Amino acid sequence: xxxxxxxxxxxxxxxxxxxxxxxxxxxxxxxxxxxxxxxxxxxxxxxxxxxxxxxxxxxxxxxxxxxxxxxxxxxxxxxxxxxxxxxxxxxxxxxxxxxxxxxxxxxxxxxxxxxxxxxxxxxxxxxxxxxxxxxxxxxxxxxxxxxxxxxxxxxxxxxxxxxxxxxxxxxxxxxxxxxxxxxxxxxxxxxxxxxxxxxxxxxxxxxxxxxxxxxxxxxxxxxxxxxxxxxxxxxxxxxxxxxxxxxxxxxxxxxxxxxxxxxxxxxxxxxxxxxxxxxxxxxxxxxxxxxxxxxxxxxxxxxxxx
Amino acid sequence: xxxxxxxxxxxxxxxxxxxxxxxxxxxxxxxxxxxxxxxxxxxxxxxxxxxxxxxxxxxxxxxxxxxxxxxxxxxxxxxxxxxxxxxxxxxxxxxxxxxxxxxxxxxxxxxxxxxxxxxxxxxxxxxxxxxxxxxxxxxxxxxxxxxxxxxxxxxxxxxxxxxxxxxxxxxxxxxxxxxxxxxxxxxxxxxxxxxxxxxxxxxxxxxxxxxxxxxxxxxxxxxxxxxxxxxxxxxxxxxxxxxxxxxxxxxxxxxxxxxx
Numbered sequence: 406x407x408x409x410x411x412x413x414x415x416x417x418x419x420x421x422x423x424x425x426x427x428x429x430x431x432x433x434x435x436x437x438x439x440x441x442x443x444x445x446x447x448x449x450x451x452x453x454x455x456x457x458x459x460x461x462x463x464x465x466x467x468x469x470x471x472x473x474x475x476x477x478x479x480x481x482x483x484x485x486x487x488x489x490x491x492x493x494x495x496x497x498x499x500x501x502x503x504x505x506x507x508x509x510x511x512x513x514x515x516x517x518x519x520x521x522x523x524x525x526x527x528x529x530x531x532x533x534x535x536x537x538x539x540x541x542x543x544x545x546x547x548x549x550x551x552x553x554x555x556x557x558x559x560x561x562x563x564x565x566x567x568x569x570x571x572x573x574x575x576x577x578x579x580x581x582x583x584x585x586x587x588x589x590x591x592x593x594x595x596x597x598x599x600x601x602x603x604x605x606x607x608x609x610x611x612x613x614x615x616x617x618x619x620x621x622x623x624x625x626x627x628x629x630x631x632x633x634x635x636x637x638x639x640x641x642x643x644x645x646x647x648x649x650x651x652x653x654x655x656x657x658x659x660x661x662x663x664x665x666x667x668x669x670x671x672x673x674x675x676x677x678x679x680x681x682x683x684x685x686x687x688x689x690x691x692x693x694x695x696x697x698x699x700x701x702x703x704x705x706x707x708x709x710x711x
Numbered sequence: 712x713x714x715x716x717x718x719x720x721x722x723x724x725x726x727x728x729x730x731x732x733x734x735x736x737x738x739x740x741x742x743x744x745x746x747x748x749x750x751x752x753x754x755x756x757x758x759x760x761x762x763x764x765x766x767x768x769x770x771x772x773x774x775x776x777x778x779x780x781x782x783x784x785x786x787x788x789x790x791x792x793x794x795x796x797x798x799x800x801x802x803x804x805x806x807x808x809x810x811x812x813x814x815x816x817x818x819x820x821x822x823x824x825x826x827x828x829x830x831x832x833x834x835x836x837x838x839x840x841x842x843x844x845x846x847x848x849x850x851x852x853x854x855x856x857x858x859x860x861x862x863x864x865x866x867x868x869x870x871x872x873x874x875x876x877x878x879x880x881x882x883x884x885x886x887x888x889x890x891x892x893x894x895x896x897x898x899x900x901x902x903x904x905x906x907x908x909x910x911x912x913x914x915x916x917x918x919x920x921x922x923x924x925x926x927x928x929x930x931x932x933x934x935x936x937x938x939x940x941x942x943x944x945x946x947x948x949x950x951x952x953x954x955x956x957x958x959x960x961x962x963x964x965x966x967x968x969x970x971x
Contacts, residue, residue: 583837586826586830586833586837589823589825589826590823590826590837593823593825593826594821594823596785596805597817597821598823599784599785599804599805599806600783600785600805600806600809600817601806601809601834601835601837601838601880601884602806602809602810602837602838602884603806603834603837605806
């Protein structure tokens with residue numbers, strides 16, 4: 406085992422894991438309040454990436470650097486975050502709320518989720534073309550510093566930094582604000598929260614918007630890291646969902662931990678066994694953990710939202 | 712403790728006509744509620760006047776909890792009406808009903824298990840923009856036990872403490888009408904006595920109380936008036952004293968030594 410290589414794979418693992426963590430929060434938040442797996446969340450992520458792609462292909466930034474780059478990245482977050490939040494909001498209103506109002510069985514929600522996911526995937530393919538496209542360069546992605554010979558790039562710093570900011574922000578929102586208290590109350594006992602004056606529909610809507618905002622931003626970062634295409638949501642989505650389950654579905658801090666674990670496991674298995682083992686090992690870890698802790702790393706019977 | 716202390720004085724309002732001339736705060740008229748095809752309430756009439764303690768008695772499945780859940784907006788009646796302070800409130804969603812001044816301690820207490828005692832109490836005041844410390848202090852005064860445990864997670868409290876928390880949480884919303892669903896359920900007699908004396912204290916402080924109970928003897932001693940429900944209809948109603956003396960009530964609810 407080569408120590409330099411260890412760092413070479415740890416750093417991309419962490420930045421990938423940070424993205425999984427941010428996407429996983431979207432799954433776990435919605436599950437917390439609705440006990441529903443929003444399988445279309447992966448498409449919220451994809452829409453976020455497309456929003457950034459469309460805006461930046463229009464702007465066509467030429468060799469941006471310095472303050473210009475900072476502005477462009479901020480714009481990217483704003484556009485993709487808004488697009489993600491808007492998509493998630495609409496998704497809830499169109500695909501889930503009508504079912505909730507009519508007290509539909511659980512299976513109907515699941516089918517609706519999968520249907521919405523396919524719909525969004527293929528409408529994006531139809532509208533924006535089916536070839537992967539790169540987001541134009543927003544900054545010079547050079548090496549910032551080295552850890553034991555492993556390079557840390559500007560993009561990796563942005564990915565990890567943004568993820569940390571989003572996770573801390575969300576944690577504060579959920580645990581320190583009145584809105585967050587309403588979300589936690591609905592997650593623990595929706596009916597009683599209603600008796601206390603919490604408008605459950607509003608809380609549900611907000612969790613979709615918050616999850617969508619994070620998912621859209623993650624899509625932007627993922628697009629910068631690779632390319633943007635209509636099917637790009639699938640693998641990160643399913644992995645982030647697995648991360649949420651691994652951490653204990655419904656538990657926000659669990660989703661963060663689960664995301665980091667899967668990102669790092671993926672990267673290390675690509676190093677040790679070859680790239681084709683990436684997903685195999687990540688999901689093997691998921692199954693192994695669940696065999697011994699069926700409720701996930703931080704999952705408890707009562708604890709939904711940490 | 713309250714000024715109303717002795718057993719005979721506690722029934723004074725109804726006996727001397729104070730409460731019976733008071734304005735009705737809550738009126739249920741021919742209220743009918745269905746679960747699917749099953750009719751849970753077959754047209755009941757209940758009146759709660761300002762300042763009273765009124766009890767709904769009855770066996771499991773009689774419709775007591777259904778009645779409370781309909782008042783608080785969790786269920787929508789198929790027919791009949793609910794008037795609160797003269798206004799129709801049937802069909803108003805639950806999160807609006809609480810802001811009308813109707814607080815509830817639900818069946819099974821339903822505290823938020825992963826929140827601290829203080830956060831649970833703050834949830835009770837969710838409808839207010841700001842929660843004055845004096846509101847918390849008032850609840851802690853009623854339930855000193857909750858003050859000791861204020862930073863503990865509610866899920867770790869004993870049954871009696873959870874019941875105190877559920878009532879305290881409802882009081883945080885400064886209710887005019889307090890709905891209590893079986894506050895004595897599963898609690899030791901000593902704790903039940905304690906809870907009932909606190910209910911009396913809350914009532915003496917000006918809050919009208921609608922109580923659902925299976926513990927007939929104790930509840931009737933506490934109440935100004937009561938209604939006995941049986942399979943979705945009102946079987947008999949009257950003052951607490953009248954019902955304590957009523958042979959039908961004695962046979963059905965006191966004969967088996969229910970709590971008393």
